[in-house]
Amino acid sequence: MPDTLTFTHIPTPTPTPAAEREAILAKGGFGTAFSDHMVTIEWTEGRGWHDAQIRKREPFQIDPAAAVLHYAQEIFEGLKAYRAESGGVTLFRADQNAKRLNNSATRLAMPQLPEASFLEAVESLVRIDKDWIPGGNGSLYLRPFMFANEPFLGVRPAHHFIFSVIASPVGDYFKHGPKPVNVWLSKEYTRAAVGGTGAAKCGGNYAASLIAQGQAYDNGCDQVLFLDAAEHRWIEELGGMNIFFVRDDGSLFTTPLGTILPGITRASLIELATSKGIQVEERKYSFEEFQADAQSGKVTEAFACGTAAVLAAIGEIRFTGGSFKIGDGNGGPLTATLRDELVGIQRGRIADTRGWVRKV
Numbered sequence: 001m002p003d004t005l006t007f008t009h010i011p012t013p014t015p016t017p018a019a020e021r022e023a024i025l026a027k028g029g030f031g032t033a034f035s036d037h038m039v040t041i042e043w044t045e046g047r048g049w050h051d052a053q054i055r056k057r058e059p060f061q062i063d064p065a066a067a068v069l070h071y072a073q074e075i076f077e078g079l080k081a082y083r084a085e086s087g088g089v090t091l092f093r094a095d096q097n098a099k100r101l102n103n104s105a106t107r108l109a110m111p112q113l114p115e116a117s118f119l120e121a122v123e124s125l126v127r128i129d130k131d132w133i134p135g136g137n138g139s140l141y142l143r144p145f146m147f148a149n150e151p152f153l154g155v156r157p158a159h160h161f162i163f164s165v166i167a168s169p170v171g172d173y174f175k176h177g178p179k180p181v182n183v184w185l186s187k188e189y190t191r192a193a194v195g196g197t198g199a200a201k202c203g204g205n206y207a208a209s210l211i212a213q214g215q216a217y218d219n220g221c222d223q224v225l226f227l228d229a230a231e232h233r234w235i236e237e238l239g240g241m242n243i244f245f246v247r248d249d250g251s252l253f254t255t256p257l258g259t260i261l262p263g264i265t266r267a268s269l270i271e272l273a274t275s276k277g278i279q280v281e282e283r284k285y286s287f288e289e290f291q292a293d294a295q296s297g298k299v300t301e302a303f304a305c306g307t308a309a310v311l312a313a314i315g316e317i318r319f320t321g322g323s324f325k326i327g328d329g330n331g332g333p334l335t336a337t338l339r340d341e342l343v344g345i346q347r348g349r350i351a352d353t354r355g356w357v358r359k360v
């Protein structure tokens with residue numbers, strides 16, 4: 001199979017009128033509006049990838065027996081295109097999304113998409129829909145995904161898949177904006193077990209998290225904190241973000257890889273903080289220890305991080321029978337510094353010395 005595919009470009013004859021688009025962009029929010037185009041590439045057993053297209057965004061025609069609808073053979077990615085402060089458009093570490101998609105594909109018994117084709121797909125969509133990138137703090141959230149499209153009810157890896165990319169102009173992920181988030185500890189439900197799919201970005205992980213997410217909303221929280229499946233003791237991550245903690249000595253730590261999603265923001269922050277001389281540790285951390293450390297002031301900050309959320313300070317943890325604040329509940333200085341530095345690099349305000357930023 002060639003390492004790059006030839007993409008056919010079929011621009012929509014009916015793009016959204018500029019005034020309507022600008023009104024949509026002005027609204028902010030997350031994931032409710034979509035750009036004019038999409039990418040689709042098909043994969044067929046024995047033939048490989050074919051029919052790569054950049055075309056009008058429209059609904060899929062999907063057979064009711066398509067494997068994804070029954071057995072959830074689906075994976076996805078999330079990355080953002082930014083309007084750089086100096087003009088131009090940038091992507092942040094898109095090669096890492098390409099690699100993670102393929103790791104998820106391996107776990108879900110799906111085909112590998114060559115990294116060059118992933119990058120071309122994403123960049124082509126950004127180019128054709130560049131007017132959909134909001135200015136200011138907004139960005140164009142890109143959602144590459146792959147699903148099993150074979151109509152077949154037997155349980156085995158499918159023989160036909162669609163890879164697609166759609167784009168959504170976004171502002172803040174949390175509807176209350178940049179203020180600290182409250183997090184709900186799920187004592188009942190877990191997200192991932194050893195040998196399971198926790199490290200893959202597959203739709204099924206999120207489906208299984210939704211009952212706990214509903215409980216989080218019922219309790220005035222924005223995200224769920226999941227513990228390990230075996231002992232219900234060790235902190236893993238949030239429903240859609242990784243988690244970091246700051247000690248009173250200024251050092252930083254986060255939970256180890258294994259059953260959590262290996263976040264690209266997480267890896268970038270470890271590198272950024274380390275190069276600023278901040279001590280960073282990846283260690284197992286029990287919820288019990290976290291509560292004691294927050295209450296004694298040994299842990300002064302905690303934050304959630306991910307592409308959608310960027311860095312969000314955690315103000316309070318709630319659970320059945322109690323709650324506690326982290327610091328004064330208003331976030332802290334290291335969270336703010338790391339956020340500024342990461343966003344500065346992503347938007348070209350701070351020089352990128354690591355080759356993380358791709359110009360589109």
Ligand code: PLP
Binds near residue numbers: 242263265
């Ligand atoms: N953990 C989960 C469960 C996620 O859904 C995400 C978001 O993609 C992350 C962590 C953060 O990953 P990244 O920083 O690559 O966006």
Ligand code: COI
Binds near residue numbers: 077079239240306308
């Ligand atoms: C992302 O950050 O890209 C995610 O997929 C997480 C989700 C909460 C939107």
